[in-house]
Amino acid sequence: MKLILLFLLVGILAVSGWAEEAAIYSPELVKKAEAGDAKAQFDLGKCYSYGNGVTKDGNEAVKWYTKSAEQGYAEAQCRLGVRYQNGIGLAKNSKEAVKWYTKSAEQGDAQAQLQLGSCYSKGDGVTQDSKEAVKWYTQSAEQGNAVAQIFLADCYEKGFGVTQNYKEAVKWYTKAAEQGMVSAQLYLAECYEKGNAVTQDYKEAVKWYTKAAEQGNAKAKNALEALRTK
DSSP: OOHHHHHHHHHHHHHHOOSOOOOOOOHHHHHHHHTTOHHHHHHHHHHHHHTSSSOOOHHHHHHHHHHHHHTTOHHHHHHHHHHHHHTSSSOOOHHHHHHHHHHHHTTTOHHHHHHHHHHHHHTSSSOOOHHHHHHHHHHHHHTTOHHHHHHHHHHHHHTSSSOOOHHHHHHHHHHHHHTTOHHHHHHHHHHHHHTSSSOOOHHHHHHHHHHHHTTTOHHHHHHHHHHHTO
């Protein structure tokens, strides 16, 4: 598995958003936001971001995310970081993105911790620091963020910012695979098929190839066919 592919995955997740409760635009929400309620400001920003009950407007989304973020609302800080990192509704500014990711990550926001770890891994907006990357991936992964678990597993597999440890890599790939991450399921299947870092177990290999194949992974489908002919 290549780190560059994982970085692309994080970018896609950051832009597309997270699974969450939808915010609904209403006069009451606007009134609360204008009165300074940080959560209402964040929710109003989401409404403008996704077009929930109002016309999509990136500038308005940034405006309300900023107001909420400046009051210390962690989710808004993370969203603002994403917009700075990707140039959505404002000029791209990786350093500003890192600033907001850091504020959010320090409050325990798992998505911000993942994004911040990615920035340190790539040296995007900050000096590259593999150990700092692992630190933030770990904090996010321990909160159950599946993408962070894959990133952390990849670090252990390659010895990036941490002592190489295949068993630890398998541990984190397993956690991600159990949450339905196809790349992790495929990795585990290959480990069990070949006996890499685990005891060789064709039944486990078939189990994980099947889960990946059921999500449409062509490589897993081909591997299943090959195993069944053995």
